[in-house]
Amino acid sequence: MSRLLGQKRKQTDSKSPAESLTEQERILYNVIRNKQDMGIWTRDMKRETSLPDNVVNKSLKVLQAKNLIKEVVNIQNKGRKHYMATEFEPSKEITGGTWYVEGNLDTEFIQILKEQCTKQIYKLKVATLEGITDSIKRSGVLNVELTKQQIDEIVKALVLDNEIIELKSNGMGEFASIPVGKICYKCISKGSGGGEPKIGAMASIPCGVCPRIHQCTPDGIISPQTCVYYNKWLDF
DSSP: OHHHHHHHHHHHHTSOGGGGOOHHHHHHHHHHHHTGGGOEEHHHHHHHHOOOHHHHHHHHHHHHHTTSEEEEOOTTOTTSOEEEETTSOOOHHHHOGGGEETTEEOHHHHHHHHHHHHHHHHHHSEEOHHHHHHHHHHHTOOSSOOOHHHHHHHHHHHHHTTSEEEEEOOSSGGGTTSOTTOEEEEEOOOOTTSSSOOOOGGGGOGGGTOTTGGGOOTTSSSOTTTOHHHHHHHHO
């Protein structure tokens, strides 16, 4: 008899937390779980389940205590209580992506990356996105794994900050190692007076905005030698 009782107790203990939910708790849990990595706001829960406020609030506490759901910060609406099943990680739309930590913009990390990108571009003179990414990884100054997309976002921010300029390679001179038409970046030389940044001669090169840049080759019909705009730029 005692052995049978022992088996029953063991069977009860082996149940997963979700199996011991009441009907109302299960309804709420299923609604939250179905939202996957987007989660759901408490008001939307009440609307979708039609459960009374007190039942929803009580059920949320039970589900959290059983570690079936978790509260997450939604950067779009930080004041709202947002929940999702513990098996999911919040999407970028919820967390803000790499640049946010616990719902707050990680300005220190962003600034460090900006400085490193600028440093690598300055060292390389002219750099592609791939070159910047590879150079930062090889430098070993950061102990986190960075993606090409992350570096791209930082580089675009530097362009908007007027710290660097975006150009297209013409395949000559300092661009010799970069395929013609490839987007690349160069640091802007700033005046010692601290005024407006001085844009170097390369910033005004017509190749950077030429719609035929992909067809331009040293020996082709369209080439730097036959380009009127390029010759005018050289004379300038």
